[in-house]
Amino acid sequence: MKLLIKGGRIINPADNMDTVGDILIEDGRIAEIGQNLAIDGAEILDAAGLVVTPGFVDMHVHLREPGLEAKEDIASGTRAAAAGGFTTVACMPNTKPVVDNSILVSGLIQRGQTEGVVNLKIIGALSKGLEGKELAEIGDMIQAGVVAISDDGGHLDSTRLLKTGLEYTGMFGRPVITHSEDEELASEGFMHEGEVSAMLGLKGRPSVAEDIAVAKDIMLAEYTNSPIHIAHVSSKGAVELIRQAKQRGVKVTAEVTPHHLTLTDDELKTFNTAFKVNPPLRSADHVEALVAGLKDGTLDAIATDHAPHAFEEKDVEFRYAPSGFAGLETALGVVLTGLYHTGKLTLLEVIEKMSYRPAKILGLESGVLKVGAPADITIIDTEYQWTVDCIKFYTRGKHSPFEGRNLRGKSLITIVNGSIIMQNGEVLK
Numbered sequence: 001m002k003l004l005i006k007g008g009r010i011i012n013p014a015d016n017m018d019t020v021g022d023i024l025i026e027d028g029r030i031a032e033i034g035q036n037l038a039i040d041g042a043e044i045l046d047a048a049g050l051v052v053t054p055g056f057v058d059m060h061v062h063l064r065e066p067g068l069e070a071k072e073d074i075a076s077g078t079r080a081a082a083a084g085g086f087t088t089v090a091c092m093p094n095t096k097p098v099v100d101n102s103i104l105v106s107g108l109i110q111r112g113q114t115e116g117v118v119n120l121k122i123i124g125a126l127s128k129g130l131e132g133k134e135l136a137e138i139g140d141m142i143q144a145g146v147v148a149i150s151d152d153g154g155h156l157d158s159t160r161l162l163k164t165g166l167e168y169t170g171m172f173g174r175p176v177i178t179h180s181e182d183e184e185l186a187s188e189g190f191m192h193e194g195e196v197s198a199m200l201g202l203k204g205r206p207s208v209a210e211d212i213a214v215a216k217d218i219m220l221a222e223y224t225n226s227p228i229h230i231a232h233v234s235s236k237g238a239v240e241l242i243r244q245a246k247q248r249g250v251k252v253t254a255e256v257t258p259h260h261l262t263l264t265d266d267e268l269k270t271f272n273t274a275f276k277v278n279p280p281l282r283s284a285d286h287v288e289a290l291v292a293g294l295k296d297g298t299l300d301a302i303a304t305d306h307a308p309h310a311f312e313e314k315d316v317e318f319r320y321a322p323s324g325f326a327g328l329e330t331a332l333g334v335v336l337t338g339l340y341h342t343g344k345l346t347l348l349e350v351i352e353k354m355s356y357r358p359a360k361i362l363g364l365e366s367g368v369l370k371v372g373a374p375a376d377i378t379i380i381d382t383e384y385q386w387t388v389d390c391i392k393f394y395t396r397g398k399h400s401p402f403e404g405r406n407l408r409g410k411s412l413i414t415i416v417n418g419s420i421i422m423q424n425g426e427v428l429k
């Protein structure tokens, strides 16, 4: 089957391409990129006035399978991804049971193929049962196909285990992804520690908890000379530590979420549990440092940390609500509205951080528009105005801190391996 995307503004961060042209897709791969292509028998997709980009890659989602399907599963989570313009997602192992062995990894890869509508990549646990005591079957899981290793959900406090995990994972050239928040300092807190937490009388998770953990995690990566990726960076101290480490040549990469880039702890004044997340939304000075870090390349990727919970779990008093919320269906709109339309990032930078860079970090073939690459493509309208309505989400997680917001920019078409799987907001599979 041939599909011809005609007359779109093609943006390809891999080679800084920004040009109006056509893309021909054949047998699931990109067959030709050029001007005024005329191909007999091809289905035509008119992209005039729209932006054609490499499919977005979200390197940090929680799809909750196995065991926590009341929150999400592969079918609902990958549909949410497709609706948001993502063609690949990498899911975290904090499930029940924890994904800490190759049998579960193989099972999930299979489930991704039968139930998923976008490419599903698996991240395996670093420690057995995420208990931070014993290494999981890292080598086996890498052979079974995991793209990274992580104990995300909490910080791996055992320096010994993280050191061994880095040594081991580094031998395979895969990154360890850390949730860097010192447990002892952070675990009893509900929100960012600062003026707002003092006013509300809620115990805080101080930014220094993140700084300390990031410093420690970077030191171990430097010592072992192994790749480390810092998840959902939220503190200005962490940004600076990563910046300095990169200057020293440490193999460190980092991601930041749309919510940490655009929201502050002021939002918590409503006690709305949709704003409860770990690490927490911080004050404006931190947000400013995150945007600057993203702009100068200290922070490599934008990742959603899509962490859906069942409605009734979040619909409780603030203290008792679990942390996290859905992010896949709002990510692009939030980033375009908050960073592109305000002139803080160029469109090429946004696309680079949502496709090319995360694909590179995970060692994937996707994230680029070039002949021979998988035809994973997102077509977006940067001007499309819409209002977030959680009830309409494909994800089971019906809480979002962006509920009711007016956003400007949306993905209109998602193409995975050459097939159109989302068009005008509707997932077709």
Ligand code: DOR
Binding pocket: 062, 094, 152, 153, 154, 179, 276, 277, 278, 279, 307, 308, 322, 323, 324, 325
């Ligand atoms: O808020 C969060 N929720 N942060 C995490 O790191 C984990 C996530 C979850 O799994 O719910």
